[in-house]
Amino acid sequence: MSEKTPAIRPAVIIGGNRIPFARSNGAYSTASNQDMLTAALDGLIARFGLQGQRIGAVAAGAVLKHSKDFNLVRECVLGTSLSAQTPAYDVQMACATGMEAIGSLANKIKLGQIDSGIGGGVDTTSDAPIAVSEGLREMLMELNRARSTSARLKALSKFRPRDLAPNAPGTGEPRTGLSMGDHQAITTKAWNITREAQDELALASHKNLAAAYDRNFFDDLITPFAGVSKDTNMRADSTLEKLASLKPAFGKNLGAEATMTAGNSTPLTDGASAVLLGSEEYARANDLPMLANFVDFEAAAVDFVHGAEGLLMAPTYAVARILERNNLTLQDFDFYEIHEAFAGTVLSTLAAWEDMDFCKNKLGLDTALGSIDRSKLNVNGSSLAAGHPFAATGGRIVATLAKMLHEKGSGRGLVSVCAAGGQGVVAIVEAR
Numbered sequence: 001m002s003e004k005t006p007a008i009r010p011a012v013i014i015g016g017n018r019i020p021f022a023r024s025n026g027a028y029s030t031a032s033n034q035d036m037l038t039a040a041l042d043g044l045i046a047r048f049g050l051q052g053q054r055i056g057a058v059a060a061g062a063v064l065k066h067s068k069d070f071n072l073v074r075e076c077v078l079g080t081s082l083s084a085q086t087p088a089y090d091v092q093m094a095c096a097t098g099m100e101a102i103g104s105l106a107n108k109i110k111l112g113q114i115d116s117g118i119g120g121g122v123d124t125t126s127d128a129p130i131a132v133s134e135g136l137r138e139m140l141m142e143l144n145r146a147r148s149t150s151a152r153l154k155a156l157s158k159f160r161p162r163d164l165a166p167n168a169p170g171t172g173e174p175r176t177g178l179s180m181g182d183h184q185a186i187t188t189k190a191w192n193i194t195r196e197a198q199d200e201l202a203l204a205s206h207k208n209l210a211a212a213y214d215r216n217f218f219d220d221l222i223t224p225f226a227g228v229s230k231d232t233n234m235r236a237d238s239t240l241e242k243l244a245s246l247k248p249a250f251g252k253n254l255g256a257e258a259t260m261t262a263g264n265s266t267p268l269t270d271g272a273s274a275v276l277l278g279s280e281e282y283a284r285a286n287d288l289p290m291l292a293n294f295v296d297f298e299a300a301a302v303d304f305v306h307g308a309e310g311l312l313m314a315p316t317y318a319v320a321r322i323l324e325r326n327n328l329t330l331q332d333f334d335f336y337e338i339h340e341a342f343a344g345t346v347l348s349t350l351a352a353w354e355d356m357d358f359c360k361n362k363l364g365l366d367t368a369l370g371s372i373d374r375s376k377l378n379v380n381g382s383s384l385a386a387g388h389p390f391a392a393t394g395g396r397i398v399a400t401l402a403k404m405l406h407e408k409g410s411g412r413g414l415v416s417v418c419a420a421g422g423q424g425v426v427a428i429v430e431a432r
């Protein structure tokens, strides 16, 4: 190490805040990304007394955003009581946005570049950006440039009624045209994941989330927003019988083998989250709690376009690499937070880690990573129950896990988040 290389120091998770997540076109149907992320930040600021503070950096993002939100996160910061001298930037890595934002801030803290940071994300599918068609855009741009009546008429003459059809974003992968659910249906079938196993995982997610609310676990992690105080997708009264009765929503071409339903898939969701990180010195100087250390994170990507791997399987690769780098085994964890994009995603991921061929031939390991103790998986519920506002999920998971580790007083947690485009980000968090 050269004399100028900065020393690596711990990045500490101080705490988090999110607004309750709401099903799309429901309670937050008139709220914008800016409204929701600002609310999540406001709650964090109030909880930790950050009013007027210049934070080292705020990093967050949204998967779906309007063009007017080109500087979304900085605009949100300006709408809060943080010092206006707080720099902010947008991050976008599909559903791994929140993880990537938090990880990049943790690295800056570790290197001594900043003392404090707020990472998170927001998304709304209720206020999804609807773009005009290419034909209408070209006509409007020409009209805008026109300097004479004849030029304006010429531009207007190019209008075609069909150009009024709007372009709304979908959950389709641009390179394959398949929805993420249809991609997962292929993977779910390839790994022989049964409908029953998916429904059981979905039910456990709802029951675990409801139990966490019942023991007031979320009291210092969530602030109400727009009259909502709990995740609106949560169904504490869901049953295996009801889940078993639902029709397939994805992989319908698989006929009797189509196992993915609205009950074992995440719903489209609106929401926002924020997590405060800092150095130990910052936390001590500001009399703030230190819940856990954000130890390390790793990203991976797979070639799903040519069918070499399932769209949402990148975390299996990232986990193999982060374990090796940290000299850990898959069993060295007290909690596993595996984002439930679909129940089939979690179960395919677990099956892959248990599979000798996959671990040897795909992950390049000597042996299988093995199985995990399922009683340590998503113990306070996950995305199937809470919902999944794409970029906000990472912040929800990191804040939840840090609090779980703090309550336990020791141990280590593994985070795994899959993302569109065949990507994934995983992380290790440790109790202090």
Ligand SMILES: CC(=O)CC(=O)SCCNC(=O)CCNC(=O)[C@H](O)C(C)(C)COP(=O)(O)OP(=O)(O)OC[C@H]1O[C@@H](n2cnc3c(N)ncnc32)[C@H](O)[C@@H]1OP(=O)(O)O
Binding pocket: 094, 095, 096, 171, 180, 181, 202, 206, 235, 238, 239, 242, 243, 246, 249, 261, 262, 263, 264, 265, 266, 267, 268, 341, 342, 388, 390, 418, 419, 420, 421
């Ligand atoms: C983005 C990334 O980078 C990576 C990722 O995370 S990938 C994941 C991205 N997310 C997605 O792709 C979203 C996928 N989800 C969807 O598109 C939609 O939610 C969906 C197509 C699955 C379902 O939509 P929908 O038809 O509107 O569902 P919804 O009406 O709520 O539910 C259908 C039925 O299931 C029932 N149901 C749903 N969940 C239930 C539960 N847990 N228990 C009991 N019943 C349930 C509902 O009550 C409803 O029943 P009825 O017909 O009797 O009223």
